[in-house]
Amino acid sequence: MKVFDATDVVVIGGGAVGCSIAYHLAKEGIDVILFERGNLASGASGRCGGMVVQLYGRELNIDKTRKRLNLTQLNTHRLLELQDKIGDFEYKQIGSFDIAVSEEEWNSLKKLVEIQHKLGDNEIELLDEKQTREIMPIFGDRTVFGSRYRPSDGNLNPFKLTYLLARAAKKHGAVICTNNKIEEIIEDNGKVIGVRSCIGKTKAKWVVNATNAWASQLTKEVEIIPVREIAMITEALPELRSCPFEARFEGEFAYGTTQTKDGNLLIGGPGLPTGEPGNYNYYDEFIRLSETKRCAEYLCGFFPSLRHVNVIRSWAGTMAFTPDGVPFIGPIPNKEGLLVVAGFADGMADAAAVGELITEYITQVKFISIPMEIFDPGRPCPKIEWPHPYVHETLHEFLAKKYNNLELANKRINQI
Numbered sequence: 001m002k003v004f005d006a007t008d009v010v011v012i013g014g015g016a017v018g019c020s021i022a023y024h025l026a027k028e029g030i031d032v033i034l035f036e037r038g039n040l041a042s043g044a045s046g047r048c049g050g051m052v053v054q055l056y057g058r059e060l061n062i063d064k065t066r067k068r069l070n071l072t073q074l075n076t077h078r079l080l081e082l083q084d085k086i087g088d089f090e091y092k093q094i095g096s097f098d099i100a101v102s103e104e105e106w107n108s109l110k111k112l113v114e115i116q117h118k119l120g121d122n123e124i125e126l127l128d129e130k131q132t133r134e135i136m137p138i139f140g141d142r143t144v145f146g147s148r149y150r151p152s153d154g155n156l157n158p159f160k161l162t163y164l165l166a167r168a169a170k171k172h173g174a175v176i177c178t179n180n181k182i183e184e185i186i187e188d189n190g191k192v193i194g195v196r197s198c199i200g201k202t203k204a205k206w207v208v209n210a211t212n213a214w215a216s217q218l219t220k221e222v223e224i225i226p227v228r229e230i231a232m233i234t235e236a237l238p239e240l241r242s243c244p245f246e247a248r249f250e251g252e253f254a255y256g257t258t259q260t261k262d263g264n265l266l267i268g269g270p271g272l273p274t275g276e277p278g279n280y281n282y283y284d285e286f287i288r289l290s291e292t293k294r295c296a297e298y299l300c301g302f303f304p305s306l307r308h309v310n311v312i313r314s315w316a317g318t319m320a321f322t323p324d325g326v327p328f329i330g331p332i333p334n335k336e337g338l339l340v341v342a343g344f345a346d347g348m349a350d351a352a353a354v355g356e357l358i359t360e361y362i363t364q365v366k367f368i369s370i371p372m373e374i375f376d377p378g379r380p381c382p383k384i385e386w387p388h389p390y391v392h393e394t395l396h397e398f399l400a401k402k403y404n405n406l407e408l409a410n411k412r413i414n415q416i
């Protein structure tokens with residue numbers, strides 16, 4: 001039999017998540033073939049800032065927050081262990097900030113930290129302006145009221161993470177097949193039996209759709225909302241003591257990540273789609289000069305002393321969102337053998353743990369380590385008419401207004 005004819009598990013998608021799944025499966029002695037339509041890390045994983053932020057955003061949904069943290073905390077442990085096992089992907093736990101640049105934001109951060117402490121998230125700290133500047137002095141004259149700070153967050157090199165996972169998967173016997181797009185997941189009587197690509201059919205007992213922003217193209221049962229993001233990197237600079245952070249700049253959301261190992265500073269933000277009303281393209285990976293300038297404005301807005309620094313590269317990429325903002329991880333109901341692992345807007349905080357959890361599911365036909373119900377792809381998801389054109393933050397705010405307002409959060413927290 002030829003190598004691509006049959007296997008135990010087909011993983012579709014060669015980003016950090018797909019490679020993590022292939023690695024964990026192969027390590028358990030399970031036959032796995034990973035198919036990637038381009039090169040490894042050619043999707044969001046190779047365009048990402050590498051921030052590892054365990055609880056991103058200003059989410060007020062109590063249950064979601066608690067369960068989400070279970071997964072991302074597991075991921076943090078696993079990243080530390082992985083670095084010893086597969087090689088150095090420059091993972092550093094240097095902390096992360098959520099910065100308040102207005103009094104209104106400061107008041108909302110105080111409330112959020114109070115809620116998180118009540119939920120047992122004792123690591124999260126509320127820092128005043130002085131404490132924030134002590135950790136991150138490059139804020140300079142910028143108005144900063146204070147911040148939410150998580151010391152165990154950090155960042156990593158997403159290319160290295162993805163390629164090292166793939167290399168380790170291969171060492172354990174996985175087959176990695178790049179430049180091979182999966183055209184169809186083949187079914188027979190409600191059971192998934194394999195995939196079809198230009199090289200023919202590959203039979204499999206399990207198929208894992210790990211294509212993130214593209215997942216709905218192969219699995220119509222899940223609604224994935226693609227989100228365009230932009231990013232930019234500077235020339236190498238001396239050490240700046242800058243941590244990953246999220247903040248608003250002139251009302252717009254921006255995120256930054258600390259320096260790479262070589263000293264380059266990376267910053268990014270929301271990218272609007274290209275195209276016309278009614279025909280927006282959220283998958284456009286080309287960046288316009290105006291967007292690079294916007295990124296540069298974010299950077300200089302937060303760190304005015306860096307105005308003289310040269311930008312060496314900028315890019316756009318597509319990540320994913322789901323109708324309730326929580327990734328899909330698990331089996332598709334009534335489709336025996338099909339798992340979907342997609343909908344990641346901040347996948348570096350999930351990838352390592354997800355590989356292990358999917359392997360657990362495939363070997364035991366259930367999740368054991370942590371509660372996974374909120375990630376169930378079969379959960380009822382609201383049908384939402386999204387406001388177009390949207391950016392990542394628009395989606396979060398839209399959901400928050402609908403489902404996660406302060407009044408509801410206060411009610412729920414009093415019941416705990």
Ligand SMILES: Cc1cc2nc3c(=O)[nH]c(=O)nc-3n(C[C@H](O)[C@H](O)[C@H](O)COP(=O)(O)OP(=O)(O)OC[C@H]3O[C@@H](n4cnc5c(N)ncnc54)[C@H](O)[C@@H]3O)c2cc1C
Binds near residue numbers: 268349
């Ligand atoms: C500009 C930018 C900045 C970001 N910054 C951060 C950050 O700082 N921290 C963070 O945690 N997250 C960040 N993200 C999000 C993060 O990159 C994603 O959440 C993460 O990479 C998802 O990994 P993945 O493997 O699921 O998806 P991807 O890396 O997108 O992998 C999916 C793969 O599937 C392949 N594929 C699609 N269709 C098919 C098919 N039919 N057949 C075969 N292969 C197929 C694609 O080519 C792709 O390589 C950022 C994203 C962008 C775009």
